[in-house]
Amino acid sequence: MRIVVAGGGTAGWMAAAAFGHFLDAGFTVTLVESEEIGTVGVGEATIPQIRMFNQALGIDEDAFIRATQATFKLAIEFVGWGAPGERYMHAFGDVGRDVGLCAFHHIWSRGHRLGLAGPLGNYAINDIAAHAGRMHRGSPLTSRNVPEMPHAFHFDAGLYAAFLREFAEGRGVIRREGKIADVRKEPLSGDITALVLASGEEIAGDLFIDCTGFRGLLIGGAMGSGYVDWTNWLPCDRALAVPSGRVEDFTPYTRATAHTAGWQWRIPLQHRTGNGRVYCSAFTSDEEAAESLLAHLDAPALADPRPIRFTTGRRVEAWRGNVIAVGLSSGFLEPLESTSIHLIQSAISRILKFMPGKEQTQAERDAYNHQFTFEMERIRDFIVLHYHVNQRPEPFWQAMREMALPDSLAERIELFRANGHIFRHGDELFSEVGWFQVMAGQGIVPKRSHALAETIDEADLKSYLETLNGLYRREVERYPSHAEFIVQHCAAPPINLGVAA
Ligand SMILES: Cc1cc2nc3c(=O)[nH]c(=O)nc-3n(C[C@H](O)[C@H](O)[C@H](O)COP(=O)(O)OP(=O)(O)OC[C@H]3O[C@@H](n4cnc5c(N)ncnc54)[C@H](O)[C@@H]3O)c2cc1C
Incomplete structure (x- = not known):
């Protein structure tokens, strides 16, 4: 069985690395990429x-961190999303602890209504x-009543692709340099049946795994799988990315700050900070967006802002014929919740589960495409939630507030407003805890408390919340700073990136 990966960005090299690692005798894996075309070069914040x-x-975490100039990520801080000046975190892991059958979000909501609860993040x-x-990794230092802290990373996308390339080539993946100019078909x-390179060589x-990025050369171009456009719900269509100088005390979280017609990301790495502005061209100009981006950096820019255009949406079929799209070729959701690299990973694990043979059936493709669509639509709803529930002027x-929502999201918000219920649908990515942090963080208050939360004595409720907060705070005080933790375990060699004139 011959697998050909078209494209060598994050998607291509993640796929090649996984295939090289998991598939042995009987499979060959060839990756084709074009240095001349290059990669999208962003995608630096991840989820656990x-x-x-x-x-x-089998990748050693500290070796990976050193190789990619990575830092740890515990959360995303949202600044100004509910209203200007407000901020909240969407933190990884659990929030509070359920009491019997009563979920913590119901307990907190009641405490909040009674004025007994602090901010959810407490x-x-x-x-x-x-x-x-x-920062701390692994079991808590003091008490088994304290949970572990799940973490993800911020890393340099270019270094990550290089790291995975070395890994994949070490496991037998063959790399071919060249521009795909055409395909042969049965x-x-x-x-x-084959990719035809500009040199005339045929592979x-x-x-075929299409990892050619926004171009979707095989899935869209050769196979004609259309695109479902979600611009009506997520109208931001441009981004500007710019690196800035290293900050000494890097934060263990990504920051997403709302601005006039979009938002700005800040991703601190060991050697520099990644920044970018995502914006809607119908509401602001490229010049305004660039000026505002540069005015909101916390260190000098290391290059000129790099423009990227996109259309939010998904492929009608991510698997068509004998082509499966992975990464940007399969669709795009803006990086507000750092989900794209996860979607690559999820597609790769789905491909490995299906592991199509030479004879592929439509039933397999339908099942794959159904799972792909479900996953994309749920994440889409989660991102739309951030935009829709706002009080910004x-x-x-205003347009985001007034837009008609996807039914699946409208129902979810209505249910939460009524009595604080949130239910995870199937194996969607974000759990009740994630949905709750964003709904509460952006100011949706349920009208009624859950009946079980109502039965908790007020004094008990207050003491329970204080105990939890005290326990977690005392634990965290024992942990080293993020910067110290990196020095102790995984400091990357310094890279001098210089400062743009
Ligand atoms: C503004 C922005 C911010 C983002 N931030 C995040 C984030 O914080 N977290 C996250 O998880 N994701 C993020 N993403 C998404 C992330 O960047 C991508 O998911 C990831 O980089 C994968 O890209 P890719 O490999 O699909 O495409 P690319 O990186 O574009 O790679 C395409 C590959 O195909 C090759 N290719 C194309 N055409 C040809 C041809 N004709 N012949 C040969 N080779 C060809 C190219 O050379 C390249 O190697 C962001 C995306 C954008 C646009």
Whole structure:
């Protein structure tokens, strides 16, 4: 069985690394990439699932951090999303602890209504550690009543692809440099039989993984799988990315700050900080966006802002014929919750589960595409939630507030407003805890408390919340600072990136 991966960005090299690691005799894996075309070069914040990918491949975490100039990530801080000046964290891991059958979010909501609860983040160890700029890995130091802190990473996308390339080539993946100019097809089935490079060389295969980025060269170009456009719900269509100088005390969290017609990311790495502005071209100009981006850096820019254009949405079919799209070729959701690299990982694990043979059936493709669509739509809803529930005054934000929502999201918000219920649907990515942090963080208050939360004595409720907060705070005080933790375990060699004139 010959697998051909088209494209060598994050998606291409993650796929090649996984195939090289998990598939042995009977499979060959060839990756084709073009240095001339290059990669999108962004995608530097992740969610904790990336650790499962690294662990499955047997990658040592500290070696990976050193190789990619990575830092740890415990949360995303949202600044100005509910209203200008407000801020909250979407922290990884649990918030509080359930009491019997009563979920913590119901307990907190009642405490909040009675004026007995502090901010939600007081009850999430990741939030407390992120605010304090502290880091710890593994079992808590003091007490088994304190949870572990799940973490992810910020890393340099270019260094990550290089790291995975070395890993993949070490496991037999063959890399071919060249520009894909055409494809050969089997006349009856329409399946691709070979990629034709500009040099005339042909690369034959049985299964083609399209990792050609926004171009979607194989899935869209050769196979004609259309695109479902979600611009009506997520109208931001441009981004500007710019690195800035290293900050000494880097935060263990990503920051996403709302601005006039979009938002700005800040991703601190060991050697520099990644920044970018995502914006809606119907509400602001490229010049305004660039000026505002540069005015909100916390260190000098190291280059000129790099423009990127995109259309939010997904492929109608991510698997068509013998082509499966992975990464940006399969669709795009803006990086507000750092989900794209996770979607790559999830697609790779789905491909490995299906592991199509030479004879592929439509039933397999339908099942795969159904799972892909479900996953994308749920994440889409989560991102739309951030935009929709706002009290910001600018025209862009008013339009976001007034837009008609996808039914699946409208139902979810209505249920939460009524009595604080949140239910995870199937194996969607974000749990009740994630949905709750964003709903509460952006100011949605349920009208009624859950009946079980109502039965808790007020004094008990107060003492329970105080105990949890005290326990987590005392634990976090023992942890080293994020910067100290990195020095102790995984400091990367310094890189001098210089400062743009
Ligand atoms: C503004 C922005 C910010 C983002 N931030 C995040 C984030 O914080 N976290 C996150 O998880 N994700 C983020 N993403 C998404 C993330 O960047 C991508 O998911 C990731 O980089 C994967 O890209 P890719 O490999 O699919 O495409 P690319 O990186 O574009 O790679 C495409 C590859 O295909 C090759 N190619 C294309 N055409 C040809 C051809 N004709 N012949 C040969 N080779 C060809 C290219 O050379 C390249 O190697 C962000 C995306 C954008 C746009």
